[in-house]
Structures are given as C-alpha cells and as structure tokens.
Amino acid sequence: MKNDNAMDIDYVARLARVALSDEEKATFAKQLGDVLGYFEKLKEVDVAGVEPSAHPYEVSNVWRADEPGEAFAVDEALANAPARREGQIVVPKVVEDA
Amino acid sequence: MSRPAHFPAVRELAASMASGECTSVQLVEDCLARVRDVDPGVGAFLSVDAEKALEAARASDERRARGAVLGPFDGIPVGMKDVIAVKGEPLTCASRMLENFTVPYDAHVTERLRAGGLIPFGRLNMDEFAMGSSTENSALGTTRNPVSADHTPGGSSGGSAAAVAARMVPWALGSDTGGSIRQPASFCGIVGLKPTYGRVSRYGLVAYASSLDQIGPMANSVEDAACLLDAIAGPDERDSTSWREAPPAFAEAAARGPERPLRVGLPKEYFGKGLGAEVEAAVRGAVDTLAAQGCEVSEISLPHTEYAVPVYYIIATAEASSNLARYDGVRYGHRAKEAADGIDLYFRSRGEGFGSEVKRRIILGTYVLSSGYYDAYYLRAQKVRTRIREDFVKAFESVDVLLTPTAPTPPFRRGEKTGDPLSMYLADIYTISANLAGLPCMSVPCGLTEAGLPVGLQLIAPHFAETTLLQAARLYEGSRLS
Numbered sequence: 001m002k003n004d005n006a007m008d009i010d011y012v013a014r015l016a017r018v019a020l021s022d023e024e025k026a027t028f029a030k031q032l033g034d035v036l037g038y039f040e041k042l043k044e045v046d047v048a049g050v051e052p053s054a055h056p057y058e059v060s061n062v063w064r065a066d067e068p069g070e071a072f073a074v075d076e077a078l079a080n081a082p083a084r085r086e087g088q089i090v091v092p093k094v095v096e097d098a
Numbered sequence: 099m100s101r102p103a104h105f106p107a108v109r110e111l112a113a114s115m116a117s118g119e120c121t122s123v124q125l126v127e128d129c130l131a132r133v134r135d136v137d138p139g140v141g142a143f144l145s146v147d148a149e150k151a152l153e154a155a156r157a158s159d160e161r162r163a164r165g166a167v168l169g170p171f172d173g174i175p176v177g178m179k180d181v182i183a184v185k186g187e188p189l190t191c192a193s194r195m196l197e198n199f200t201v202p203y204d205a206h207v208t209e210r211l212r213a214g215g216l217i218p219f220g221r222l223n224m225d226e227f228a229m230g231s232s233t234e235n236s237a238l239g240t241t242r243n244p245v246s247a248d249h250t251p252g253g254s255s256g257g258s259a260a261a262v263a264a265r266m267v268p269w270a271l272g273s274d275t276g277g278s279i280r281q282p283a284s285f286c287g288i289v290g291l292k293p294t295y296g297r298v299s300r301y302g303l304v305a306y307a308s309s310l311d312q313i314g315p316m317a318n319s320v321e322d323a324a325c326l327l328d329a330i331a332g333p334d335e336r337d338s339t340s341w342r343e344a345p346p347a348f349a350e351a352a353a354r355g356p357e358r359p360l361r362v363g364l365p366k367e368y369f370g371k372g373l374g375a376e377v378e379a380a381v382r383g384a385v386d387t388l389a390a391q392g393c394e395v396s397e398i399s400l401p402h403t404e405y406a407v408p409v410y411y412i413i414a415t416a417e418a419s420s421n422l423a424r425y426d427g428v429r430y431g432h433r434a435k436e437a438a439d440g441i442d443l444y445f446r447s448r449g450e451g452f453g454s455e456v457k458r459r460i461i462l463g464t465y466v467l468s469s470g471y472y473d474a475y476y477l478r479a480q481k482v483r484t485r486i487r488e489d490f491v492k493a494f495e496s497v498d499v500l501l502t503p504t505a506p507t508p509p510f511r512r513g514e515k516t517g518d519p520l521s522m523y524l525a526d527i528y529t530i531s532a533n534l535a536g537l538p539c540m541s542v543p544c545g546l547t548e549a550g551l552p553v554g555l556q557l558i559a560p561h562f563a564e565t566t567l568l569q570a571a572r573l574y575e576g577s578r579l580s
Contacts, residue, residue, distance in 0.1 A: 012461050017423075017445055018461070019450075020449060020461075027454075031458065041404065041405060042405060042478050042482055047478060047481035052477055079200065092438070093440070
C-alpha cells in the first residue's frame, strides 16, 4: 500500500470520466488523503490464506432460462432519452473526420 | 421536544377499514393533509402525486365494497424512498442527474405492494444515490428531524424516517447499504429493519453497492415493521442474489414470541471509545430490561470491528464507481449542453449531474480499483470482509442475537459534519458490519437524551433469522411500553 496517501486526482478523474473543477480537485485531494490515511489500518490485519468475499455469503451463478420475454416498446425505452430522432438516441459525433 | 403523535398500528388501520369506520380514501386524504400542513417544516417528500394516490385509494374502497380485498393491508399507503422504482413516477435518487427521469417499470417490492392492495405514496428525500448519513447530500431538498428541526434526520433514508416520525405516512420503505435504514430510524425515534441480504429483491432498487444494498421497512412499531416485511419479502428471479426459499410469516412469528429464553450477546467493541454517554446509558438500560425478561446476556467479541469502516468505504465506493458508470448522459439522465464529442459528453454530463459526495465516492472507488492499487485496497478489503463475517459466525455459536447501539451519538446538528467526510463516515461505525456480513438487523427506539433526542438500539441476528430478530425486538418493545 502506498504511504504518501496522495492520489493523482487528474488521472483518477480521467479514469472515472468525471469533469472536476480546480476547487473540487483541491478539496477532494485533501479529504481523500485523510480517508486513505485511515484505510492504512487494514495493513494491520493478517489476511494470509483468507479467501476474499465478493458477497455476504456463498452464492454461485444463478441462471434463468434464456427465453424471450416482455420488453419495452421503443417509445417507452426512449421516453427518458435526452435527444432522439427516428426511434433512436442522438449523440454527438464520435468519429473524427477522415 | 417530543415526538408528534403517530399513526395507529397498521392492524388497527386495517380493522377500521374492515369495519367501515374509515375508508382508504379518507386515510390517503389524511396523509395528504398532513403532508400539506407539516412537510413544509420537515421536507421529507420530494413530491407526492396526490391524484394517483387517491385513484388507488378509490380502487381499494371499491374492492372492499365488493368483498374482494387483496390482502390484510389493502388500501394503506406506504411512503417510498426515491431510490425505488414506481412506474410512471419520478425516480430522482435526490440527484440532478435524474431530476427529470420518469421510471418505466415497477420494482419487485412495488409489484408486491400493489398485489396486496397497498398504495405507493410519494417520493421521499434521501442522500444523493443513498450516499450519506444525514440526508444533507440531497441535491433536491433539505430534510429536518421532526423531533428537533436543528438536527438532521440521519440518512440516507432520512425522508422515510422523518415522514413516519412526523405522522405523514403510517410506514415507509427505505434502503440500507451501510446503515441507511437503521441510523435514520434511530435518529427519528422509529423502528427500521434491514433484512438479510437476498431476502428482499433488489430489482428496481437503484444500485449503489450491489453486494450490500437491501430494501427494508421503516415503521412505528416492531409489529408494523414485521407486517411490511411480510408484504415485500420473497424470491424474485430478476435479482440473481435473491434467496430462493419462501420466507416464513414474520408478523405471526414475532407475535408468538421466542420459544426459549433468548441468548443476547453484547459485542464489547461496540461499547468502547467514541460511544456517547447518554447513548450508552439508554442501551445499557435496554439490556437490563431484556435481562429482566429472562434473556441470558453475555459479553462477546467481534475482533475485526475496527476495520469495518475502511472495508466498507473501499468495497462500497468500488461497487458504486462501477454501478454509476451507467450515468453517462447518453440514454437517460442529465446531458451536458455543450460537448465537443462523445467522450467530452461523459465528462461534462457527470461533472454537472453528480453532487460532491457522489463524485468523491466515484473517485475513491475508481482509485481503489485502479491498476497498482487493486490488491492493496480492494482485494485486501474483500479478505478483511471475510474475517468480519467469520467473527459473526463464531459469535452466533453462543448467542441468538447481538445487541449494540445503532449510532455512537444522538442525532447530530445540521451542518455539523458536512465539511469533514471522514467524521461522517465514522458515524456509520456500528451499522456497516451487518451489511458486510449480509445479516438481518434492526433499530428500535430505546429512550431519549436529556435534550429529548431519540436513541436507538440495534439488534443483529444470523442470516435469515429475521424471526429471532423480530422476537427479540418485540420482547424489548413490549416490556418497555408495558
């Protein structure tokens, strides 16, 4: 575990795809530095040979039959879309001009 | 300061409707009037669709007139935390991100309520995306503690707790990821129950941390909470972590009482440094009450308790950073007006749509999962989570139920902790272990401080032992009130 408790906030915000203001970056860096400092406690625990828990108790994969069921009509599915046209969601251009 | 008069027990409400003394329409009108008169000073509700609630009440009264009621609580309204889907209603999660979102389907719990004739009523305020312990992280409104307006109602289900405590609804649903049902119940002087992970379907509950989240009842009494749990518990194939076995009849079992004296364990780690004197006195008083009722009380140890807060804030934020990736401004939710391209749209929409605490947790969760830190934080936290669960398994070899304070302090003042996230996180110290271990647990009122602020005790039972949990809670409540 890294000891300086400082995260590269620009890098992490980029991974998380969240725009942060300079003020937010400064505040979060300080506050999360405190939180990461507190997380250091976990180093005290002997976890040799301990299985990690992803769930509160043992659950294995649960499958249902892969059968067609009811689905939303297009209008219902798109009712909350920020921009739509001809039964589709409109988004900004994602490919650059050749 | 004193608690406002509350609604009669739901069984009494049901009996009044059965005898024709009152109708569902009258009951819903009573709730609406109370919201109109009281809520401006409390702020529990983000919105109420009065016409829809009245329409459902009229339908219930018609069923009753035909002798075709759908269940014992047909016609009784239930307050809904704004994180649970009710078709055709807003589902904001108290976030700008979903401010204009209308949900196209019912959650499993909502379907179950409707199937029993119960009426989903209003949208209750909360910390944004259920992240917080005071309801101060709501982007859409402020909720005050009905017992004392200077204090927070707790969180994240602060609106649900306040609405029940201020007699706006007979009961409500909340959700609990790290204490979000129990701590506000404690702060507002009501009963709140988090079922075993898997007991209630999460289908239609907006995900915060999927391995921890559960929906549960918030009510005026243990019996009411048991009745509402009966109404919502049970298997659902749309939640892969839903428990497959049909649940027992909880209210009936709670009324029956325990078959032999209950063994109550006091985890010594929950009665140490940081516990407020008045809280400790009230909880110790409750222990004496249970001992006088024949319970065998013993001290036990949960040695990994002090690691629960860091484990929780690593696992919960990691899961949140993944769950909240879906809010990208593309298919629904807030979309930034000016975006240069598709990627820029994500950055700006999320930057504008999320509040500070949500961003903070997304950043933290992304960090603990990121390359180079995953093993040190996330994987280690998952291993310590195993240790925490093992502590409980061992404890339950010698006791039936654990008794602790719900929160280390009485309700704190508004604004007291908003500038210091770590101090807010530490307020969850007694509630989060049960989420990490997936155990059923509840908060029951156990007295007031000298200033008149509510104090709650927490009971924790083994997996799927809600019956024991409710019996212990009922035993305490009954002996305290008699």
